[in-house]
Amino acid sequence: MKKKLTTVEFHGTKEQEEKLLAVIAKHEGEKGAMMPILQEAQEIYGYLPIEVQKIIAAKTGVSVEEIFGVASFYSQFKLNPDGKYAISVCLGTACYVKGSGDVLDEISKQLNVPIGSTSADGKYSVEATRCLGACGLAPVMTVNGEVYGKLEKKDVKDILAKYV
């Protein structure tokens, strides 16, 4: 699926930027350093917004578009930050055949947050994940690590009511 751009405002700190600059300096002159730099940048910020990619571009001389091309290609890189409430719905085979796709759509609809993105206020992020290893409870979702199983579409409203 095409990666969604974030609508969440950037709140990077001076401290985070210093860490990032140190990471870039550490990899200076190294061939193929973009992947490790992006990985470490994501560890610092939790995601890779345009502001962060622009810093990396300015310091490495690689164009922002080339960096964006890499960041949007690999599923390990996130363009949206985790929300205050990070909601993940399992789309592994067992959950999917038991209807987790409908559950995910329902969550996205109720929160008005497109799948794969974060609400502009940073409160909710909604994403699909691969198998969580709880197939016995299919379909499964997690909110900040809290697991909910044997879900149906009608359960969504009550679960979301706990996170306001």
Place this chain on the structure above:
Amino acid sequence: MDMIKVIINGKEYSVEKGSTVLEAAKQANIDIPTLCYLKDINEIGACRLCLVEVAEMRGPALGPWRMVTSCVYPCTDGMQIKTNTPKIIASRKMNLELLLSNHDQKCLSCVRSTNCELQTLCREYGVDQSRFAGEKTHYAIDDKSPIIRDNNKCVLCRRCVATCAKVQGIGVIGANNRGFDTYIGSQFEARLADTSCINCGQCIVSCPVGALYERDDTDKVFAAIADPDKHVVICTAPSVRAQIGECFGYEPGTDAEGKMVTALKALGFDGVYDMNLTADLTIVEEATELIGRIQNKGVLPMITSCSPGWIKFCEHYFPEFTENLSTCKSPQQMFGAVVKTYYAQKMGWDPKDICMVSAIPCTAKKFEVGRPDQSAAGVPDVDYAITTREVGRMIQKAGIDFKNLPDTAFDDPFDIGSGAGAIFGATGGVMEAALRYAAEIILGKKLEKLEFPEVRGTEGIKTASYKLGDLTVNVAVASSTGKARELLNKVKNGELDVQFIEIMACPGGCVNGGGQPIQPAKVRMSKDLRAIRAAVLYKDDAESELRKSQDNLAVQKLYDEFFGKPNSHKAHEVLHTSYIKRGLY
């Protein structure tokens, strides 16, 4: 040179060691179909259309037959190559069908119809619809910049991406996302107009299909011509005459000046003028500025300002060099400024009633016409800048039989251009033209030898040193912004001490501009268009009786009647401009 033997379709050939199978086949006069391949720029084996069957020597015996991508597969000694087996044809056909399965196939009105590499291959292979009909991606057309992208026609060959990054050193476009969602675009879905794109249009001339094209202004020009209250005049840049013939099936390197002028008159322009004249005017202004900077210890090196792609590149990527740019407007803008001030005054016209059209080899000039500080008469100096391709389309649309036209000359009073003005269209040409002027002024006598061969040729960076009396002038010439970046970094690091630099944004200069007729990859594989097209201009110059800008009587008249002298106050008001430190977006 080490040679090896290969057997292509049963016949033996001797080819240079290190040649790819594609190159070897070319020597055997076989064009293997390609789509993503662009010589020296994009050799990535992605489109899979250049598949051939090869068998290589394994010790004394021939190994098994395998299918390989010929554009990246090197020949080995004794290799057997088959380029047209039923198996190959079937696989090429399937690859075309797969490409068409996610392509809008709107060929009827496509700007590249009949000059599209995908369409040509589909015709050759008899492919008109796909067995693999399924989901298609739909993209909004990005038309906010002079360069328009329609990804519904894109085949993801990445020729534009490689050209932008590797040739031009810019990299504002690339492949984003993955798999079926892959598309060519800019960072964070930005429109091209909102990036640090310089509008050079080299992506357009690299594109095998109709996914990239320039904003078409021809309808606006037709409308202006039809308006009885408008004085609609057109001036043609030096290199348009050298390439316009290609729109009508002439070989690259055909000079079609006379037919072009006749055709433009037939289109109904009230005046058809030669931009070589303001190329000469540019030289007089620019070389005077250079001499002034050298004598008065102004900002050096001075860098030419004729190429609007280069100007925007400088503003984005080297803002610290904007003071080094000559303040002279480009010949296109000077022409508009002269017509809307001097000529309007002379004819008693209101500048608002003049529609100034320029025919140019360039897409960046479409951006230039809208720049600030380019309106000497209070209205934009130039109303529409149309590319060589658009001029060709206008002539075709109007039903003018170009090939059978007689030759005519440009209209009075802007009909005189020197040989120095003509060579403006090739890399090194502006430098040579400026040297012909500056040398005479500095030495105070006529030059005996007018050629400056050191600055000629298609080399990306050229340097030379000239001794003019007591003064030594070091010069450098770069074409393509990738090479400009290299050169400017050297100047910045103090590795190169020069006083005057010429930069053209397109590789080879305007003759190879982003607005020129598009030649397919197979032509670009065997012909150096930069040299072939430039030769037209150097021939013009060599055959011209008038070879120095300062000897152009029309230019002298402009100074006598209007500007006074070069770099006068009036000249500064009308013929000079200013720049913006943009930085990176």
